[in-house]
Amino acid sequence: MCYAIPGKIISISKDGKTATIQYFGELRNAHIIGAAVSIGDYVYAQGGIVVGKISETEALPILKLWKTKFLELKKVDEELASIPENISSLLQKAEAGDEEPLTKEEMRDVLNIKDETELNSLYQTANHIRKKRLDNACCVHGIIEFSNYCMQNCLYCGIRCDNKKITRYRMSEEEILQAVDYAVDRLGFKALVLQSGEDSYYTDEMLISIVKKIREKHGILIFMSIGERSKECYIKLYGAGAYGVLIRFETSNSKLYARLRPGKKLDDRLELIRWLKSNGFVVATGFLIGLPGQTKEDIVNDVLLTKSIVPDMYSFGPFIPHQETPLFAAPSSQIAEVLKVIALSRFVDQESKILVTTALETFSHDAKKAGLLAGANSLMINLTPEKYRKHYDLYPGKTGLETENWKPNKEIQETIKLLESLGRAPTDLGV
Ligand code: 5AD
Ligand code: SF4
Secondary structure (H helix, E strand, C coil), rough: CCCCCEEEEEEEEECCCEEEEEEEEEEHHHHHCCCCCCCCCEEECCCCEEEEECCHHHHHHHHHHHHHHHHHHHHHHHHHCCCCCCCHHHHHHHHHHCCCCHHHHHHHHHHHHCHHHHHHHHHHHHHHHHHHCCCCCEEEEEEEEEECCCCCCCCCCCCCCCCCCCCCCCCCCCHHHHHHHHHHHHHCEEEEEEECCCCCCHHHHHHHHHHHHHHHCCCCCCEEECCCCCHHHHHHHHHHCCEEEEEECCCHHHHHHHHCCCCCHHHHHHHHHHHHHHHEEEEEEEEEEEECCCCHHHHHHHHHHHHCCCCCCCEEEEEECCCCCCCCCCCCCCCHHHHHHHHHHHHCCCCCCCEEEECHHHHHCCCHHHHHHHCCEEEECCCCCCHHHHHCCCCCCCCCHHHHHHHHHHHHHHHHHHHCCCCCCEEECCC
């Protein structure tokens, strides 16, 4: 199984920092950080970074397999992503893109669409833009949730420190390395997120040791999703080979932020996120949709704030109330609200990577597909070892918990099938 297609380096910039990689005749650029590569090498790129090199003997059969398949998939995608007929002037303007960007009022109008036919046109238009601007690549990342201890007390979150009812766990270094080996060697992942609550049990040194050990063995892109740590810690993690960070700002409304995240300030969070971006990290960020007290204007601002960060990936999802939190009685957001935000983000940031988050999948079995057909182009698969995953209880209804014998392989097979049916290639071709 393969979650990235190898490409051949055909040139390297004079400063040695950028490789131009050829994939079936198409050229993409990717940054070279610490990898010893030369022209003619076959490499994997993830998130716009060269993460690993493979021999020609290994690469050629993979490319042969993909060549025909790639063209077949593109045809399917083209058919599904045609522009709908008779679209409204609002959607026509959205489709046109940056020359005359949507105003905030128009963005709000998009979020206010209710009519079923109009909603379908909205999603289709966004999907059309995705196809036109980025073609059919869809990256599939894995996530390993290695600790559910958290010292923060966010009002919306099931693993907040005040929730005494959950069983807490921490994976040892050895367990984390084993889970990574399994994800990479057995399942073929090329990009993994290591996520935990804010858990100071793991010292900077422990995290760095884990990252170093992973990178000694595997050419993959590692995203850390560990909340607010010192900049020194992040610099050391980057040095050890973790070039990605997944960190949401949660909401662009500073008052709402302060209310929902006791003791925390939105400005501090944003300062860190922007600092990470300007220091070369691959940044995935975003917000929650449907928080109590959040308005449509807030969501418009959430999308615009995400865009202003110039993220490598949009990661936003629905708020789902958790029984053991102060927000237990708040209404849950609806799938259409999230799909509208996916489409809107595609309109305002047409070349972005937009993730279908695991929380969206709690709505229905079809939510992944609906997200991909509303403009999204990335997926995340939960690879947390079975004995722990039920305890990573951020919100109720997480997928993959319903069966006793959940196997990531099954979810992966289903995802591959879904991607094929939509004409998407499970890959990340760099930028
Ligand atoms: N519903 C949906 N997402 C949640 N998160 C935390 N609690 C919830 C909830 N009740 C998300 C936050 C955080 C990520 C790790 O999980 O956005 O950034
Ligand atoms: Fe901790 Fe993150 Fe949950 Fe807040 S949202 S309580 S920081 S895990």
